[in-house]
Amino acid sequence: MSESPSPPPRRRSPAAAARPALLLTAAAGAACAVTAALVSGGAALWSAVIAAVLVIAFFASGALPVLLARHLPPSGLAGAGVLIVTYSLRLALVFIGLGVLTSIDSIDERALGLSLMVCALVYTLTYAVTMFRENARGAQPAVRTGTPK
Numbered sequence: 001m002s003e004s005p006s007p008p009p010r011r012r013s014p015a016a017a018a019r020p021a022l023l024l025t026a027a028a029g030a031a032c033a034v035t036a037a038l039v040s041g042g043a044a045l046w047s048a049v050i051a052a053v054l055v056i057a058f059f060a061s062g063a064l065p066v067l068l069a070r071h072l073p074p075s076g077l078a079g080a081g082v083l084i085v086t087y088s089l090r091l092a093l094v095f096i097g098l099g100v101l102t103s104i105d106s107i108d109e110r111a112l113g114l115s116l117m118v119c120a121l122v123y124t125l126t127y128a129v130t131m132f133r134e135n136a137r138g139a140q141p142a143v144r145t146g147t148p149k
Contacts, residue, residue, distance in 0.1 A: 015063055017134060021127040025056055028122040032115035036108070044111035050101060051115035058094055059123050061086075 029052020036044035065083045072078040098116075101107050 015066070017127055017130040018059070018062070020130050021123045022056060022060060024126045025059070025119050025123040026052065028052070029056070029115060029119050032111075032118050036111040036115065040108055040111060043106050044108040046106075047101075047108040047111040048115035050107070051112045052119050054094060054097060055116060055119035055123060058090055059127075061090055064090075 029048065032052065033045050033048040036048040065079070065086045068082050068086070069079045072082065098112075101112060102109055
């Protein structure tokens with residue numbers, strides 16, 4: 001008797017892995033905002049909140065190339081072009097936003113920068129761990145039932 005081949009391991013979609021990362025990033029942003037408010041006051045609170053919103057918006061907009069790629073011809077170059085252009089645009093918007101924010105006197109630059117770094121690290125690490133765990137779980141060999149050991 002021949003056994004049917006096991007289906008390929010099921011991998012978690014990047015969008016599904018982004019949800020826990022976005023939620024944990026929002027929690028880290030809230031923690032940064034509370035800490036900044038306790039240490040430096042109201043301006044630091046709003047600076048930390050703005051930083052968390054910037055990080056969440058940047059990483060959440062990462063789904064944009066995937067959505068746009070559905071409407072492109074199935075060529076690798078078209079998808080790569082969309083990815084590069086959208087990533088460059090997203091980075092430019094963040095840098096312009098940071099340039100404008102740091103020119104405002106009521107923004108606490110230290111709270112803004114620290115919260116930005118903490119939120120970016122939390123998102124990146126959570127996303128990486130989530131994808132690693134899900135992909136490792138999907139790569140396990142299928143358990144065969146009904147066969148003697």
